[in-house]
Amino acid sequence: MSKNKHVEALNTSRRTFLKTAGVTTAAAMTGASLGQYVQAQSAEPIRIGFQQHSSGIGAAYGRWYGRTTEAAVAAINNMGGINGRMVELVAEDDGTDPKRGAEVVEKFAKQRNCDVAFGTLFSHVVIGSAPRAGELKLPYFVVSEGHHVASGMLNRYTLQPGITDVKSQVQAMAPFVAGNLGKKVTMIYPDFAFGHDHRDYFSAAIEAQGGQVLEKIAIPPAETSFTRYFPKIPRDTEVVYHVMVGPAVLTFVKEMGEFFGGRGPQLFGFIDSLEAVDMQSPGLEFLEGSYFWEGNPRNAQSDQTEFDKAFRTAVGVDENGASISDSRDVSTYSHMFGCWETLFVIKQGMEACDYKGPQDRAKLVEAVEAMRNFDESAQFPQGSKLFNGKTHQVFGHQYISRVESGKLNRVHTTSIEDGLYEDEVDYTTQSL
């Protein structure tokens, strides 16, 4: 595998190098329209360490985070790079493993001369890697959803400016669930940090709506067989709230369908339970009419924005959220936009602080902390967002979709305010 990784890394850098060379040559030929940046063109590229889940239980996300990130870097370089310098991606596989994650962060800082680290999804990897990033004073931009950033558990160098956290997401979902589906809820979630965020914050949010959680069923994220967990669902459950991750999500959903046999309670799922899974897979017919949270609607909606259209084209995703070259290769559409948007936040931050090199890392953190509003645009195709510099967390719109004829049709969009909560930390008081 290490050889494979090596080849991958070489390919990436070679491709990036060719692009860099191409753009540089083009810029040189078209003359000095870039003015002050011309000299910088010949300077070192900005190196972004991309901590990628290429193998292990997060591999499907890793593949799509990779495609989105490469597309965003290409777009940034086409715009002339950052501060006139090209961006180079340095991808490293972390095996979706916290221990390896911390090593990868260290490698970015000490061996690969990266300016920042970026891209991690799985919460246990983020929690395992962030302390090392803080010690190394390496800005660490995660695209993870977990509440660990805004909870104050991590440090000043860890930021999440591209994706809303779970606490905010579930708080925005609870009124819809209680109002439309039922108030007696049974929760099924993966038994690690990300799932515990769902358990804790959704329980609180549904109680605030006058509902209650009857049973909380935790399932290990590496589990392969699920029927044995379902009998714990109490008979008077009105809504099953499900969120699952890992390689066996399709088995999870299929076995849930077989369990209820069409007579079950209402289903409300986080699309994580079916990220990278084709909704047309045999055995999923029972999901018809059920509801899902989506971070970004997988199926292009009738009122699709031009930004979403351009984003799909750039990443290579069709209107069903699958790869344009293989319709069976379904994307992780509700999460991967976070990579695209985070890279543009890094670009804005570096431009705001006139980032020159690793000596300016602290200035970059301060520049991102000073940000507030991101407007819906080509850079932020998922929608407008509000960034909280104190908690290092961004807040955006969330979507609820209903499965109709095997497609996810958006039925509700939450406001940013629906997901806001009291600050739990002020990272800006920590030293840089």
Next chain:
Amino acid sequence: MELGPHILLALLESAVSTAVLALTAIGLALVFGIMRVVNVAHGEFFMLGAVLAWWITDQLTAFSPAVGFAVALVLSPLLVGAIAYASDRIVINRVDYDPERTIVATVGLLYIFQQISLMTFGPDARPVEPPFNTRLAIPWLEITEQGWAVYWPWGLSITSYKLAVIAISIVLLIGVWLVLSKTRYGLIMRATQQDKDIAQAFGIRIERVYGLVFAAGGALAAMGAVLIVPIQQAHYLMGGDPLLLSFIVVILGGLGSLSGTLVAAAIIGLSNGMIAVFFSPTLAKILATLLVALVLIWRPAGLFTRSSR
């Protein structure tokens, strides 16, 4: 869910995993019993069986799922058997079946198979469509004010495919038993197991027997995997659990004892399933591993072997 239906559902679910576990563990027991090789790569033969089953069915999507599955059920164990045979010839044989060195060698094989699978098959879990899959709801009785009444509890069901897994496993296990006890090949294997030097003196080509036994062990694991893959999915990391459980079963049953292995598979498979349903899967694994430790202390030859002292 009420206690009665809950227990029945747990038993049905556990029976499916027990059936697959028995096939996998018999393969491991065969290899240890006859060759005295502790095959740490056994779980990877299981994984290869599942991955090849996916690959074969994916090639045959033009036909019905049943055709693809039937071909996979025959071809995948044969291919894995061939891979196992080659592993024996190229690696295990070269270290002279030395107990310590074969452990290290099979650890190496484990990583080689896992990483080759990652590099070719990829890191995703991939489904195989079952040849048939009808949900069979099971009724239950309850006392109402009008007396006994039949009702259909939520979730009390099994699929026709899961029943087929149990049936096919039993047929395959009977086949293994028949081969070992009634055929000339079985006689040769048992003779080799009892005393390889004497067997060799009687003209049995020990190394050839070893190669075939290693192939059969791999093929049995692959059969278990082909049966389970339409229920779960093929994934390059799926070999870990079957390896751990097979080792637990083989140690409890007495290393190399086939009947002991079957009884142990039933005990571990059913108790594992029941504890997982009523308490937690983690507790089930803790208890099974603890049981192994206790057996190793007090009955190192296994629960079901008569003392050889």
